[in-house]
Amino acid sequence: MSDISKGPYGTDILADLDITARGISTPTSRAVIKARNVVHHRSGIDFYPAIAAAKALRGSDIVVGLLEHATQAAAILKGRSLPPYRSRPLVMISCWLAHWLQTKPTNEARKLVHRFRSVDLILTLSRNQIPILEDAGFSPEQLGSIPFGCEPRNFLHEADAPRDIPVLAAGFDHGRDYRTFFDGVRDLDVPITLLCQEANIRDLDIPTNVEVKGVVPYDEYRNLIRRARVVAVPTKELAYPTGQSVALDAGAAGAALIVTGTTAMREYFSEENATLVDVADSAGWRAAVSELVSDDERRQRQARTTHDHVLGSFTNHHMWRSFQEQIAAHGL
Numbered sequence: 001m002s003d004i005s006k007g008p009y010g011t012d013i014l015a016d017l018d019i020t021a022r023g024i025s026t027p028t029s030r031a032v033i034k035a036r037n038v039v040h041h042r043s044g045i046d047f048y049p050a051i052a053a054a055k056a057l058r059g060s061d062i063v064v065g066l067l068e069h070a071t072q073a074a075a076i077l078k079g080r081s082l083p084p085y086r087s088r089p090l091v092m093i094s095c096w097l098a099h100w101l102q103t104k105p106t107n108e109a110r111k112l113v114h115r116f117r118s119v120d121l122i123l124t125l126s127r128n129q130i131p132i133l134e135d136a137g138f139s140p141e142q143l144g145s146i147p148f149g150c151e152p153r154n155f156l157h158e159a160d161a162p163r164d165i166p167v168l169a170a171g172f173d174h175g176r177d178y179r180t181f182f183d184g185v186r187d188l189d190v191p192i193t194l195l196c197q198e199a200n201i202r203d204l205d206i207p208t209n210v211e212v213k214g215v216v217p218y219d220e221y222r223n224l225i226r227r228a229r230v231v232a233v234p235t236k237e238l239a240y241p242t243g244q245s246v247a248l249d250a251g252a253a254g255a256a257l258i259v260t261g262t263t264a265m266r267e268y269f270s271e272e273n274a275t276l277v278d279v280a281d282s283a284g285w286r287a288a289v290s291e292l293v294s295d296d297e298r299r300q301r302q303a304r305t306t307h308d309h310v311l312g313s314f315t316n317h318h319m320w321r322s323f324q325e326q327i328a329a330h331g332l
Helices: 028-044 046-054 055-059 068-079 098-103 105-114 127-136 178-185 218-227 244-253 281-295 296-314 316-329
Strands: 063-064 090-094 121-124 143-145 166-171 193-194 211-213 230-232 255-260 275-277
Touching: 028 046, 046 055, 055 218, 063 068, 068 090, 068 105, 098 105, 098 127, 098 178, 105 193, 121 127, 121 316, 127 143, 143 316, 166 178, 166 218, 166 281, 178 281, 193 218, 193 230, 218 230, 218 244, 230 281, 230 296, 244 255, 244 296, 255 281, 255 296, 275 281
Parallel strands: 063 090, 090 121, 121 143, 166 193, 166 230, 193 211, 230 255, 255 275
Antiparallel strands: none
């Protein structure tokens, strides 16, 4: 078993909440790695975490899957009433399930519902996903929501450190909308630094004022966020809050924030604590960037408000405290 204090999503917080948690170690045996890869390739499902955890479940009250890919094997085993999963509540923190159910063909969506129907509690990262899951056939008793959190200690900005990046746009998943963003900031007299995958901007006409740095190591990402005066997170309207991770990091770092006001993102930010641009609104992006770059007082005031908002509601501690409350509320 692995040390959960070094796990993702701030799982070190669990000890502070009097929750004892154990994680799954990455296999080192060549034979195990090969077998894992073969099964994964043939089935499309990684069964290793569920099998590796089976022995440790003897002393556990619940099983928690961090996102869909890590949970699906345990859900399948529980759905077939196989030990030890048949006698343990299974909780999944879900990011994409509602989105998949909205976008995949009907037969694939039905398979997903069948695969995850054995999960006792699905915790989404925005409340708007719950009706989507209910419409797909999950019961209200199976569903809840928790806020995603950030680790503020990773983004502390030293008082004398430079903020020498006027605008930083960042994000790597398919929910980013750089086409709209580029149309908005094109020809602005504002240098913009962009962190993204090549696939995010393939076939797009990149404005001359945008410097594409691509994908950078995490430590460099942290440094760039801390140096940014304004952070921009342009996204599409999806079921899940795509972009919230970068947005929360930016708020923790004390940058002024511009986000697309999707339904899910509005559960994290409002006009009171960030600048929100309508979906697919290139003119809105142009105005938002221009105004924050040109108005130092407004930018600094908004940055302070965003910072206080994030630290007050959206840290890893808030996420896992909400998780604990949901577990109790559902009697698990």
